[in-house]
Amino acid sequence: MAASSLMGVALAIARKDLKVEWRTKTAFISSLVFAVLVLAVLYFARDKTSVGDYDLAPGALWVTFTFAGMLGLNRAFLLERENRALDGLRLTPTSPTALFLGKMAGNLVFLGVVELVSLPLFILFYDVPIWRQLPLLMAVVALATVGYVAVGTLLSAMVVRTRFSEVMLPVLLLPFLVPPIVSAVQLTWRILALRPLSEMTGWLSLLAAFDIIFFTLSLLLFEAILVE
Amino acid sequence: MASREPAVRVQDVSRRFGYRWVVRNVSMDVGSGEAVMLVGGNGAGKTTLLRVMAGLLKAHRGRIEYRGAVGMVAHHTMLYDALTARENLVFFGRLHGLRDDGRADRLLERLGLDHVSGERIATFSRGMLQRLAIARALLHDPDVLLLDEPLTGLDDAAAHIVLDVITELKARGAALLIATHQLVELTSVTARVGYMVTGRLAALEPLPGPDAGAIVSRYRELMASGG
Numbered sequence: 001m002a003a004s005s006l007m008g009v010a011l012a013i014a015r016k017d018l019k020v021e022w023r024t025k026t027a028f029i030s031s032l033v034f035a036v037l038v039l040a041v042l043y044f045a046r047d048k049t050s051v052g053d054y055d056l057a058p059g060a061l062w063v064t065f066t067f068a069g070m071l072g073l074n075r076a077f078l079l080e081r082e083n084r085a086l087d088g089l090r091l092t093p094t095s096p097t098a099l100f101l102g103k104m105a106g107n108l109v110f111l112g113v114v115e116l117v118s119l120p121l122f123i124l125f126y127d128v129p130i131w132r133q134l135p136l137l138m139a140v141v142a143l144a145t146v147g148y149v150a151v152g153t154l155l156s157a158m159v160v161r162t163r164f165s166e167v168m169l170p171v172l173l174l175p176f177l178v179p180p181i182v183s184a185v186q187l188t189w190r191i192l193a194l195r196p197l198s199e200m201t202g203w204l205s206l207l208a209a210f211d212i213i214f215f216t217l218s219l220l221l222f223e224a225i226l227v228e
Numbered sequence: 229m230a231s232r233e234p235a236v237r238v239q240d241v242s243r244r245f246g247y248r249w250v251v252r253n254v255s256m257d258v259g260s261g262e263a264v265m266l267v268g269g270n271g272a273g274k275t276t277l278l279r280v281m282a283g284l285l286k287a288h289r290g291r292i293e294y295r296g297a298v299g300m301v302a303h304h305t306m307l308y309d310a311l312t313a314r315e316n317l318v319f320f321g322r323l324h325g326l327r328d329d330g331r332a333d334r335l336l337e338r339l340g341l342d343h344v345s346g347e348r349i350a351t352f353s354r355g356m357l358q359r360l361a362i363a364r365a366l367l368h369d370p371d372v373l374l375l376d377e378p379l380t381g382l383d384d385a386a387a388h389i390v391l392d393v394i395t396e397l398k399a400r401g402a403a404l405l406i407a408t409h410q411l412v413e414l415t416s417v418t419a420r421v422g423y424m425v426t427g428r429l430a431a432l433e434p435l436p437g438p439d440a441g442a443i444v445s446r447y448r449e450l451m452a453s454g455g
Contacts, residue, residue, distance in 0.1 A: 005325065012322040020310040023348075079308070087284050088306030088364065091299065092323035227286055 006098045013094075013102025018109055020079055027075035027110065031068040035118040038064045043125045057126040058188035062181050064118055065111075065141070066148070066174075072110040073152040074169050076103055077160035086160075086226075096223035104153045104218075111145055133191045140191065143204070144184040147211040151176045154218035158225050176214070183207045233295070235260045235403035236281065236372045241290030243280050250276045252427040253290070258372070260295070263394060263404040263417050264432070267447055268424030274407035275303065277424070278374045281405070296371025301378050305361040309350040313341055313360050316349060317367060324368040335363040340389050354381030362390060366397075373397060375406045379413055391417055411440035423450050 021028060042060040080086035089099060119141075123130060130137055152173055159168040183203045190200050234257035243251040251273045258264050268274050279285045281292055282300040307316045317332035326332075336342045339359040349357060358381050365373060378394075379387050394417045397404060408414050415438055422432040423446065430450040436442035 009323055012319060016308070016311070016319050019315070020308055023310045079310075082309060083307055084302070084304035085306050085308055087300075087302065087304070088320060089323065090284055091282060091306070091365075092320060092368075093325065094323045 006095060006101070009094055009098040010101035010105060013089075013099060014105035014109065017076065017079070017103065017106035021075070021106075021110060027072045028114070031071045031110075031114045032117060034071060035064045035068040035114060036121060038067060039118070039121055039125050053126045053128060054189070054192055057122070057128050057192060058185045060126065061118075061122050061188055062144075062185050064122070065115055065145075066177060066181055067170075068114050068118065069111045069145075069148065069152070070170055070173070072114065073107060073149070073156045073173070074166050076107050076110075076153065077156045078165065081160055090226065096226055097219060099226075100153065100157075100219055100222040103157070104149055107149045107153055108145065111149055115141055115145065128192055130192060133194070136197075137188065137191050140184055140187045140204075140207070143207045143211060144180045147180045147207065147214050148177060150211070150215040150218045154222060154225065157222065180207055180210045183210070233260055234258060234293075235262075235295045236298075236405070237293045238277075238281065239291050239293075241277070241280060241287045241292060243276055243285055243288055250427050251280060254427075254429045255290075256422060256429060256432050258403040258405055260371070260401045260403055261398050262419060263398055263406060265411070265414050265418040265421045265435075265443075266405060266407040266424060267409070267411065267421060267443060268407075269451075272424040273427040274424050275376055278302070278376050278405065278407055282374050294372055297368050298372045298374065299365035299368065299370030300374040300376070301358075301361050301365045302376045303380075305349075305357045305364075307349055307357070307360060307364060310348060312346050312348050313352070314345040316360065317363055320364050321367050326367065331367060332363075335366055338389075338393065339363045340386065355383055355386045358382055359386055359389065362393065366393070370402065372403045373405075375404065375408075377408055377410075378406060379408065379410045387413055411443050415440055415443070421446075423447050425450055425454075 039060060042056065042063070046056055080089065155172050156169055159165040159172065162168050183206045186203045187200055236258045238254055238256045241251060241254045242249055254277055266274050276285065278300065280287050282298060311319065313336060314332055317335060318329050321329065321332050333342070333345070336345045339362060341356060341359055341363065344352070344356065349360060352360065358378070362378065378390055382390060391413065394404060398417070406414060406418065415435060418435065420432060420434055421443055423430045436446050
């Protein structure tokens with residue numbers, strides 16, 4: 001499959017996923033409600049005299065993104081299970097690479113929107129002045145999201161044929177997410193504390209390495225997962 | 229008229245689920261321009277055989293050779309409820325490399341769905357969904373078409389449309405393998421019948437006659453002899 005054709009097919013799949021989500025809004029509304037709930041619960045659950053905003057905010061942000069994103073990742077292949085649409089995709093000459101890239105692109109847009117909507121709520125709740133640091137924080141969010149979505153897309157395809165796929169996905173995915181989420185939390189803390197960039201390069205390298213390794217592995221393993 | 233050249237050749241194909249062999253040592257040819265009916269009771273292995281032939285399931289033994297593209301209509305529509313009929317066809321058309329949406333429009337018209345092309349298919353009846361599933365399978369103009377119960381849920385008018393489409397496909401040289409329990413309607417468009425008994429293709433013969441009762445009798449005979 002030529003690269004242009006591969007990208008065209010991947011875009012068609014991503015567009016279709018987003019169109020279905022736009023019409024049903026099932027995962028988006030659930031993710032958003034979940035994000036607000038987590039941010040609020042974590043904010044009100046702590047003792048303000050012993051845990052400051054800056055200590056709690058990075059963890060709260062990434063717990064919110066991680067679990068809110070899980071709902072979208074689950075939905076990505078569940079919609080292919082309805083009417084066995086995945087069989088319909090497999091009956092076309094679509095390469096597993098194009099299918100993976102399309103699904104991943106759809107998930108990235110979905111999670112990106114959830115993150116963009118959650119971020120102002122995060123600023124509101126935790127009163128963190130991040131405007132000057134926003135580009136750097138956005139870069140960290142983007143970097144962590146790519147690795148998260150790559151593994152999440154692979155695993156959501158893997159569990160979709162199991163009986164309890166909604167439960168199986170977090171169980172399988174969360175252990176893989178420890179390195180990027182820990183890195184992202186560390187980086188967010190440093191960004192909020194206005195630490196110099198030199199203190200962040202190690203964590204940034206870890207995030208980038210995770211993205212490259214797991215994106216490549218997911219791409220290579222995806223075909224094997226599709227075979228019944 | 230069927231040509232002698234097989235469009236699809238199945239050689240000694242077997243498939244198991246766990247330890248249970250569901251399809252066992254099936255060999256058959258279907259020629260270009262030929263329609264073969266596949267009959268058998270529930271659990272005889274018809275659907276699994278078609279899924280293996282379509283490449284949706286891996287054969288654990290044997291091989292399948294095709295000349296040209298393959299399409300399939302299955303029990304499930306393989307379509308998206310949240311999309312309209314036209315959007316579904318245009319989407320699958322893109323995946324088949326079609327740049328022209330006209331093919332989707334022509335198929336919608338041919339299958340009698342043009343008046344509902346802009347409606348989401350979640351509101352469709354079983355018969356409308358079945359016709360749309362057939363349109364999806366025809367998007368890339370397949371040389372081999374595998375149909376699993378294509379007339380299920382169709383009223384007389386819709387069944388006639390589908391039978392006409394099958395006749396047209398045969399005329400232009402496509403090979404068709406049709407798994408069905410609706411023998412009466414399909415005897416008019418098929419020349420041979422394969423009898424599946426407990427995963428084996430017990431016989432592949434010319435239609436015993438225009439009467440569906442003859443097929444049932446022959447099937448019972450094969451069942452009694454253990455396939």
